[in-house]
Structures are given as C-alpha cells and as structure tokens.
Amino acid sequence: MDFSSFFRPETVAVIGVSYSSDQHPANVIFSKNLLRYPARIFPVNPKGGELLGQEVFSSISKIPEAIDLAVIAVRADLVPLIISECIKAGVKGAIVISGGFAEVGRHDLQDALIKAASKDNFPVIGPNCLGSFCPGFIDTFFLPSERVVQPPSGNVAIISQSGGILVDLLVKFADEGIGISSAISIGNKALIREIQLLEHFSHDPETDVIAFYIEGFKENEGRHFVKKAALCPKPVVVIKSGKTEQGSRAVSSHTASLAGDYKVFEGVCKQHGIFVAQDEFELVNYCEALSCYSExxxxxxxxxxxxxxxxxxxxxxxxxxxxxxxxxxxxxxxxxxxxxxxxxxxxxxxxxxxxxxxxxxxxxxxxxxxxxxxxxxxxxxxxxxxxxxxxxxxxxxxxxxxxxxxxxxxxxxxxxxxxxxxxxxxxxxxxxxxxxxxxxxxxxxxxxxxxxxxx
Amino acid sequence: MRNKKRIEEILHKSKENGWVLEPDAKKIFSLAGIAVPKYNVAHTLDETVSIANKIGFPVVAKIVSTEIIHKTEYDGVAVGIASQDELETIFERFQALPGFAGMLIEEMVKGVELIVGAKNDTQFGPVVLLGIGGTGVEIYQDSSIRMAPLAHNDVSAMLDELKGKKLLYGYRGKPAADIGALARTLVIFSKIIMHIENSFESIDINPLFCNEGGCIAADARIILK
CATH class of the missing domain: 3.40.50.261 (Succinyl-CoA synthetase domains)
Incomplete structure (x- = not known):
C-alpha cells in the first residue's frame, strides 16, 4: 500500500464542513490547510455553496481534480457510504476523524467501514482519530493552530493510538526542539495499524527514528510487530500504557503470575532491539538522542x-x-x-x-x-x-x-x-x-x- | 525436536484433566532432551520400597493427584527421606490427600533453584520466563522474559537481567553452575513450547536445579488450554 497521500498530499477533500460552526472539526481542518499548507483543499457538503470564499462541492465526485486524500468528519453512520464514494472517485486514501464506532460499542459500523474499504484495498486511518500532521505539508488535527504547539520539521515519526497523548508529546517535542517528519493518530486502527506504519516509515527517507504510543495489539500481532522492528534499520522507540494490571485473576502457574502483560511486552521488545520508554520523559529524551545519532x-x-x-x-x-x-x-x-x-x-x-x-x-x-x-x-x-x-x-x-x-x-x-x-x-x-x-x-x-x- | 509424536500422545491423554501431572510433564521434557531426576511412581506401599532402593536413599517424595496443582500447599512434598520407615509413613499420609493417584519418588538433586516457565501470550504467542525459583518465586519476582524460540544470545541477555544471577557464578565458594547446560536447556524448552503452541496455556519448571554438572528439571507442570 502506498501511504504517501496521507503525509504528502497535493489535493485534499475535507468532507463534512459545516455552515453553522467554525469550530466543527471539518471547518478547522479546512481553514488551517487552506491558509497555511501547500495542498489544494476542497470542502465537501451536500448543500454546496461557499465557505471562506471557496466553492463547496456537493460530493467528492463533483471535485474537478484527482484527490489524494479525503478527510472525513461526518456522522459515523454515513462514513461507510462516503468511503465507497471516495473509492469510486479514485481518491487514494482517507482519514476518518469521526468517532462513534467500536469505541462506543458500535462494532457494526466499524465492520461496515472495514468492509467498504477492504473490498478495494483502500487505505484508511482511523476512525476516531486526529489523522496526520506533517510540518509544512498537511495537518488534519481538528485543533485550531493557535491553540497547539508545533515542533519543527525533522526526522522523527510518531504514531499514537491516542490523539491526546500525541498532541501532548508534540508539545514536549517542540519544547526540546525535536523535529518530526510525521505525527499520526490512528485511533481505533480499524484498517491501518502500527505494523503497516512501521513498514512505511522504515522506508521513508525523511524519517530516522520511529516512535510509538501503544495501548495493545491484536492476537499474535505483537509477535509480527517486534519481528518487523528487529529488521528495521532505524531505531524504534515505544511507550506502552497498562503497566499496572487491574484485578489480576487467580492464576494456576507461577509463570502466568510473574509474566504480566507489561513484563512480557518489555522483555520481548528488548529482545528485538526496541527501545522501551517507561514514561514520556524517557520517550522524549530517547527520541532526541536517536534523532541526532542513529548509530x-x-x-x-x-x-x-x-x-x-x-x-x-x-x-x-x-x-x-x-x-x-x-x-x-x-x-x-x-x-x-x-x-x-x-x-x-x-x-x-x-x-x-x-x-x-x-x-x-x-x-x-x-x-x-x-x-x-x-x-x-x-x-x-x-x-x-x-x-x-x-x-x-x-x-x-x-x-x-x-x-x-x-x-x-x-x-x-x-x-x-x-x-x-x-x-x-x-x-x-x-x-x-x-x-x-x-x-x-x-x-x-x-x-x-x-x-x-x-x- | 525429538520424540514429537510421543509428546503429543501424553498431551492428548492429559487434555481432559486440564493440566499435565508431574510424572507426565517430566516424561515430556525428558523425551525432548531436558534432564530430569531419576524417578518412578509408586502406587502401593511395596512399590515405594523397591523404587527407593533402586534410586538410592535419600529420596524426595511427592503427591501425584489431579486435584492438587500446588503440592506444597497440601504438604505434598517431602525431601531428604533417608529411610524406608520414613518413606512408608509419608506414603500413608499422602494416601489420605484428595485425588491420590500415587507417590512420585525421585533422587535428591542439589543446585541453584531456578524457574523456567512459559506463557502463551495473547499478543506475542509463546514466551519463555527465566527466574530465581523455589517456593519464594512470586515474592522475589526476579525474572526475565523473551519470545520463543530462543537463540543462545537471548539466554545470556536474560541472565543479565536477573539480580540473582551471581548465585550461578559460584557464590560464596560454591562451584559455578554449568551455564552452557542452562542455555541448552532453555533453547530446547523454547522449541518444545513452539511445538505445543496450540495446546498449552502456561508451564512451570520449578525448580530447575543448576549445578556444576548441568541443569535438572526437578518439578514440572503444564497447564493446558
């Protein structure tokens, strides 16, 4: 899969702009990219009309140019249909900002999204995420620019399951002068997950360090992730939540009792040459050092x-x-x-x-x-x-x-x-x-x- | 790996019970090439004597019961048994324990007590644990974990993570343990767990006695899926 449309798009459609609220995620994304980024931005709303002096298109298919990236911020139940429309219109990839999927128990909607996208192997980031921020190229975070602290352009890629943690890490990176190549919030990671992004950034010439905030892997997914990381020529740094285990159930073997999830995670990462940061402070310092010296x-x-x-x-x-x-x-x-x-x-x-x-x-x-x-x-x-x-x-x-x-x-x-x-x-x-x-x-x-x- | 088929047969037989009893678990490990003490299971008083004489006093005796996973909690382990009388008294006591299915009699082994374990982890699949063993294992929590299968250099990295590793290098005049044998044991163990990946949930070899002559799995239990 080619992920360049997520990080270096030339044309971006923002689907779901509002006429009534400037603070609607789609509007924030539309206006910041219109005013401060080089990609050509096309707002989409079925009503058509105009926004900030720009023509609003009634659907993705009405946009006269080929679209690299669609940023979708509409109601969850509409997303699967919009994904199908994007595929039909030849869009290269989509970021689904909208929440209201598996995270609130609507596995049916998430499955519908997966079904719509995977039929054509269409790359989707999200849902329930902030998407990507690449200094100088694209910013799909629905946070007004004047409210955030942005690190300079650099060689660290950060991938985070949590959008909140990601934005907070960027504040700390900026404070320490650490530059980033891309920052991606993957939210529910319905389709694109850590492992594909690890693969992408291990080949990305602008990235020298790959950092992850991880909450957990699917069954056996961790095994594939660490094996891939061991083969990656660039340093991989991870921080994981879930150190303390709640309600440890009665276990019948000493090993099961000693080998808690985090302990396993730590040992296995070490074995595969992955840096495990115990907290944000360690993560920031590891990333800064490794961004300067990769040997x-x-x-x-x-x-x-x-x-x-x-x-x-x-x-x-x-x-x-x-x-x-x-x-x-x-x-x-x-x-x-x-x-x-x-x-x-x-x-x-x-x-x-x-x-x-x-x-x-x-x-x-x-x-x-x-x-x-x-x-x-x-x-x-x-x-x-x-x-x-x-x-x-x-x-x-x-x-x-x-x-x-x-x-x-x-x-x-x-x-x-x-x-x-x-x-x-x-x-x-x-x-x-x-x-x-x-x-x-x-x-x-x-x-x-x-x-x-x-x- | 050696004796795959026979190992599978033993696992199959134990499936209904949910876990593999000590004598069977030892059989599995010895079939795969891990050293275990000389042992046999006595079902009658007469058998205890002939088995113990064959092995040679002093011996260790342990309860075999499908109802008892943690034997020490039932006082189901006796070590340093020096005489026939002593052995018979213990046999009679074990007979009264729940689910009595025999008494395992084995040679006394000495050395540093380690734990070698395995867990079938949801995210990473089979992982191996090496730690300072014995009955205090959950108190000290001195252990290291790696994903199976292990390479020899993984074993040295695991040892480096143990606070108690000094015990293995000849602490206070004791001879150093055979680290090469420990590495071989762990590598074989990691291959076994990859092979039985679909059957097991967790495994304890506790203790694995390590001394200057090698490493011996003195107790073992395999919890099945």
Missing amino acids: SSGRKIGVVSASGGHGALSVDACTHHGLEVPVLSETLQKELKEVLSENVKSIASIGNPIDLTGSAKEYDFVQTVEILSGSDEIDCILLLILPYVPGISSDLGARVSLIYRKFGKPLVAYVPHVDKYRMLIEGFELNKVPVSSSIEGAVLMAKAIGTKRNA
Whole structure:
C-alpha cells in the first residue's frame, strides 16, 4: 500500500464542513490547510455553496481534480457510504476523524467501514482519530493552530493510538526542539495499524527514528510487530500504557503470575532491539538522542562539568542506567592537564567525572571535549553546562558541537532550559547535538546512544 | 525436536484433566532432551520400597493427584527421606490427600533453584520466563522474559537481567553452575513450547536445579488450554 497521500498530499477533500460552526472539526481542518499548507483543499457538503470564499462541492465526485486524500468528519453512520464514494472517485486514501464506532460499542459500523474499504484495498486511518500532521505539508488535527504547539520539521515519526497523548508529546517535542517528519493518530486502527506504519516509515527517507504510543495489539500481532522492528534499520522507540494490571485473576502457574502483560511486552521488545520508554520523559529524551545519532556507540561515558556536584549526580544516574564512567588513563589525564588554563590546571579534577570548576574558561571546555573526542577510552561525552559560570559564553554550544562534527564522538549536553540560555541551547540543537533540560535526561540520551540494537 | 509424536500422545491423554501431572510433564521434557531426576511412581506401599532402593536413599517424595496443582500447599512434598520407615509413613499420609493417584519418588538433586516457565501470550504467542525459583518465586519476582524460540544470545541477555544471577557464578565458594547446560536447556524448552503452541496455556519448571554438572528439571507442570 502506498501511504504517501496521507503525509504528502497535493489535493485534499475535507468532507463534512459545516455552515453553522467554525469550530466543527471539518471547518478547522479546512481553514488551517487552506491558509497555511501547500495542498489544494476542497470542502465537501451536500448543500454546496461557499465557505471562506471557496466553492463547496456537493460530493467528492463533483471535485474537478484527482484527490489524494479525503478527510472525513461526518456522522459515523454515513462514513461507510462516503468511503465507497471516495473509492469510486479514485481518491487514494482517507482519514476518518469521526468517532462513534467500536469505541462506543458500535462494532457494526466499524465492520461496515472495514468492509467498504477492504473490498478495494483502500487505505484508511482511523476512525476516531486526529489523522496526520506533517510540518509544512498537511495537518488534519481538528485543533485550531493557535491553540497547539508545533515542533519543527525533522526526522522523527510518531504514531499514537491516542490523539491526546500525541498532541501532548508534540508539545514536549517542540519544547526540546525535536523535529518530526510525521505525527499520526490512528485511533481505533480499524484498517491501518502500527505494523503497516512501521513498514512505511522504515522506508521513508525523511524519517530516522520511529516512535510509538501503544495501548495493545491484536492476537499474535505483537509477535509480527517486534519481528518487523528487529529488521528495521532505524531505531524504534515505544511507550506502552497498562503497566499496572487491574484485578489480576487467580492464576494456576507461577509463570502466568510473574509474566504480566507489561513484563512480557518489555522483555520481548528488548529482545528485538526496541527501545522501551517507561514514561514520556524517557520517550522524549530517547527520541532526541536517536534523532541526532542513529548509530549505537557504547556505554563508557566521559563526564565534563564545572561543578563537582553535577559530576557526582550524573555518575549516579549513569550507574543506575547501566552506563560506565571509567577513570581515565594516566596518559590521557596528563594530556588534559597540559592543555588547561594555568589557573584551572591546579584545581580541576580530571579523573572522570571531570570537574573544570567554576573558574573554567570557554577554552577549557573546548580543549577537554576535543581531547576526549580523540580518545578510545570513552564512547560518549556528557557535557554538563552551567551557563552562569563567568568564563563561558553563549557560543559554547555551537563551538563544542563542531568538535563532534570533526571527530564523530557522540556528545550530549545538559543546559537548564530557560529563555536566558536559548542561544547556548540552539548552538547545540541546530548543530544536531542533543541537549537536555535535566541531568537525568542527558544521561537517558547517553543510554539511548550507547544501547546496542538488533543484536 | 525429538520424540514429537510421543509428546503429543501424553498431551492428548492429559487434555481432559486440564493440566499435565508431574510424572507426565517430566516424561515430556525428558523425551525432548531436558534432564530430569531419576524417578518412578509408586502406587502401593511395596512399590515405594523397591523404587527407593533402586534410586538410592535419600529420596524426595511427592503427591501425584489431579486435584492438587500446588503440592506444597497440601504438604505434598517431602525431601531428604533417608529411610524406608520414613518413606512408608509419608506414603500413608499422602494416601489420605484428595485425588491420590500415587507417590512420585525421585533422587535428591542439589543446585541453584531456578524457574523456567512459559506463557502463551495473547499478543506475542509463546514466551519463555527465566527466574530465581523455589517456593519464594512470586515474592522475589526476579525474572526475565523473551519470545520463543530462543537463540543462545537471548539466554545470556536474560541472565543479565536477573539480580540473582551471581548465585550461578559460584557464590560464596560454591562451584559455578554449568551455564552452557542452562542455555541448552532453555533453547530446547523454547522449541518444545513452539511445538505445543496450540495446546498449552502456561508451564512451570520449578525448580530447575543448576549445578556444576548441568541443569535438572526437578518439578514440572503444564497447564493446558
């Protein structure tokens, strides 16, 4: 199946626009795409007429152009018929925004939708979903643009069963400066499910990381999903709800009692090289790190900071997450000492964690990162920046990021995320070096980069 | 996998009961190539003596009953039985337990107690569990899960996830367990469960004793679909 019409449509029909409510999902989708996206948009309502100065077509078949994508927001009972009309009109795919199907017990309507679409192998996302958001191309979320926070265009694809979780994740992605290629809410996933989208994005040249919010799989579907993910050359990150099991029924074997659904999910994902994020915080940090470095490096971390406390806390977090902070060799320590500023040399600790102290100059950070970048003793540098230290400037982010470009040694940074330090943060972000707003987040990034995949 | 047909026969025979009794479950695992202790089932007092003498004291005795899934809950397991008298007393006690169908007598085995289990998961199909075993298994909850069939490198990853893995590498002067044998046991086990995928719901081998000489399935139960 070709899914390009969902993510890069040139022509879009919005079926079900209202004349009485600007806030009707179809109207919001129509107006945002009309005003802010490149696709040609055609509103549809049986009454015809005009909306925002555009001609409203009385049916999909009346639109004079070939339609790539139909966005359907009509009453649930009308959807199967509309799907048939779309197929007849040669539409390439449809997103069904409407709710009122299996989620409210109307399995008959959902079955009718499936029947209408599968006869011609017609791709449908939904029902009961937000559809797709691809920065610069299409946005079928029925949320007014001024209300949402949108991440920039980038290389992470997110697929979510829940629309609410998806929009919330996008807020967090935007906050961390993580760019997305596509975000898709699949709702009831009556036809297109996680597995087909995994397949699609594993071939999508604009996507380097594929993230999922999963509630559950159909019988044996999980087995196929993880096998496909293991073969996917791109990192796959998942977050799953349902950690706590309610009303655990009496089980007759110890294994059945120990092997709860989430525990099985976690073990099986690990086995197949899938990153399992325990919460949104982990998901965001994994995605940011993997969007910058898709090759896995290793678990030996070199910690650089201007504060002993930051070094100590990050060593604790590294150990907790199975990372090593090895003591540097005498030779490497000597090499480091030689390049540091005179006043720093005598007070810095350079065994690893490296504490350059509050007297450190920008020069000391650059030199330290450069020397560590050239060493085999560590696999990744964790740079904890305290922007209030007088010796450093806002240029530091960009300067050390360029060292990564030169040596290829992965670097992750911690900088407090407040507006005052924005230029420093962007110095990293714009140069594709992941930067977290917390020490714990930066350590999770290092963990993601250091985890071997598809063993 | 070895002896597929005979394994299927045993499963078929147990279907009505809903689960496979210990002696039959052991038979299945030994047919497939997993080591089990020397054992036999006594139905009369006379048989207990001849079986125990053949195996050699001390022995372990366990109740065989279709009505008792968790034997320890009925005090249906006795270990370290050193004499004929002791064995006879236990036999008489077991006879009074619900559904008595015999007494399993087997050799005493020592080693680190692990649990090897399987679950037929709705979303992922047959999965294998490896954990620190014994009667406290649900208290410690120290276990790791992978999808079957397993490759040898899956086994080392599973071991890495166990807090109690140090017990296997020679803890406090004890000899290290045969990890290679453990890996082979798990791989065979994972093949069995793929083969009987349509029949089983869950399986416990608990304990699987691991010592320097190998791994032995000392108790086993297969819950059928």
